[in-house]
Amino acid sequence: MTAATAVVLLATAAHPAAHPVARAATTAAPGPAVFTVDTTSDAVDADAADGRCLTASGGCSLRAAVMAANARPGSTITLPPGRYRLTIPPDPRLIIGDNPDPTTGDLNVAAPVTIEGGGARTTVIDANHLDRAFRMQADSRLSDLTITGGVTKQRELPITDTGGGAIANGHHMTLRRVVVTGNSAGYGGGIFNVPDSHLDLIDSTVSGNVAGEAGGIRFDDTGTVTNSTIADNRVTNPGDRPGSLAGYGGGIDIRGTGTVEILNSTITGNRSSDGGGGINIAPAYLDSLPSPIPDIVDLPLGRMTLRNSIIANNTVDGWPANCKKAFATITSQGHNLDGDGSCRLTAAGDLPSRAPLIGPLADNGGPTDTVALLPGSPALDAADGCPATDQRGVARPQGTACDIGAYEHTP
16 A cells, blocks of 8 residues: 555545545546536636646535546546536636636536536536536537536637537537537537537437527537437527528538438427528538639538428528528438428428427426427327437337437327
């Protein structure tokens, strides 16, 4: 036994409840660690380089855990139920650049990390309208938590610093049973995925976010939306903005050339001042092409696929407008419901221009809010293949076949 280990064991015996994760990180060999946050205060790590989650007061805060995990790639942060409010404003001198200050403003993830909450209804990360919540500069996996209160200002460039009210993602990010709600930004009110990034959104809800472009999620590269609900997000009139030629997108705005797949999901109640109320897909910055625009306008530069999903009740300036595309393709893989026909679905099992008969976004059981199918909905038993459970965790199918969308109706 080393002297350092003996000291830690003695301290543990004397004070068994005092900061167990900080002690474990102290004695652990370099490499991934498990940090359990034990305070809701927003305090910095006392030493960001030593790989211990330990603030000056001796606790393990969320900010300190992120800073410690950056020194130990592959670590896991356990976040018990509670409201974790960010209280340290960003330093304007350190916002711009690839090396933002981790001690102020948003939480800067610089090494692969997993963050596990205690449930989206009980574990809340509140950015407190000071800044966005997270800037992801490495692969990340978040589960069982809510992110709210994020804000970024509408500076024109660089968009990576104005995009993503809750999260600006620059790598491969997986969100599972996560709620992103009540955030705002210039681009991507909830989430902004920059070029060369990828988002997997699973069993999650993105709702009630606001932006000048891409109210819920902006994809500048690839991604998947599975068993998830994108609802009640909003785009305000942004005026003349970079890349604005092709539109905006109230729920989802796809601006890259990689494929975005939407599977067994529900996109509803989103609003925009232009583009597609639910989904807008078009490559960004078409206004930078030579004038006149060459023959590439006939090429499918953007790509999205739909399967077993509902796109309904989305609007532009109050008029039905579920989908809009420019220089892009929306490919149906079958069994989708499009309320107004604007997604131009023609594959087997598609239901274009059909009223979905769905309820509002609500707590219908399960870890996240969902949009329920009402009795008589054409989406009932109309899907072809599906995940083993719906967004709530209810087993599929409940009838003769799975239901279209993220919600499986129970008799």
